[in-house]
Amino acid sequence: MKKLFTISVISSALALSSCSKFEEGGFVSKADERIVGTWTLAQYMRNGNDETATLYIKNLQEAYTEGGTLTRTFTEKDGDPNTDDGTYKFNDTQEEVKIDGVSSISDFSSNINSVSSSSLTIVKLDKDEFWYRYTNGGDTHEFHFKK
Numbered sequence: 001m002k003k004l005f006t007i008s009v010i011s012s013a014l015a016l017s018s019c020s021k022f023e024e025g026g027f028v029s030k031a032d033e034r035i036v037g038t039w040t041l042a043q044y045m046r047n048g049n050d051e052t053a054t055l056y057i058k059n060l061q062e063a064y065t066e067g068g069t070l071t072r073t074f075t076e077k078d079g080d081p082n083t084d085d086g087t088y089k090f091n092d093t094q095e096e097v098k099i100d101g102v103s104s105i106s107d108f109s110s111n112i113n114s115v116s117s118s119s120l121t122i123v124k125l126d127k128d129e130f131w132y133r134y135t136n137g138g139d140t141h142e143f144h145f146k147k
Contacts, residue, residue, distance in 0.1 A: 024124035031094040031125055038063040039130045039145035046139050054109040077107045096121050
């Protein structure tokens with residue numbers, strides 16, 4: 001009887017851990033599949049406030065490949081196109097993405113001179129939306145992307 005109970009507890013724990021979700025939606029276990037693709041910025045939040053209208057940059061996109069490559073493109077304030085290539089890797093729990101080789105975005109908005117982070121906390125990741133946040137310079141930045 002003890003053996004059956006132990007097996008039941010272990011099975012339940014495994015089932016619960018494999019079904020864990022991100023804060024706003026999407027299964028953590030599918031993060032490596034779901035992140036692949038090109039994502040377009042739909043909304044930018046700073047400290048919980050929508051500041052999308054203050055952005056100087058336009059058409060921000062992030063493209064993630066299965067091989068761990070990240071390409072960020074956008075149009076700068078002066079109208080020049082910008083492309084930056086780097087790499088990404090999930091942490092052990094697949095709830096954070098570590099970024100390397102992609103530089104900060106300068107002249108970002110009327111309220112923020114530049115933004116950057118090497119560690120993104122995933123808030124939502126499903127087949128249509130990818131949201132992440134990070135804290136930098138005392139501000140919490142949250143980016144909402146759509147496919």
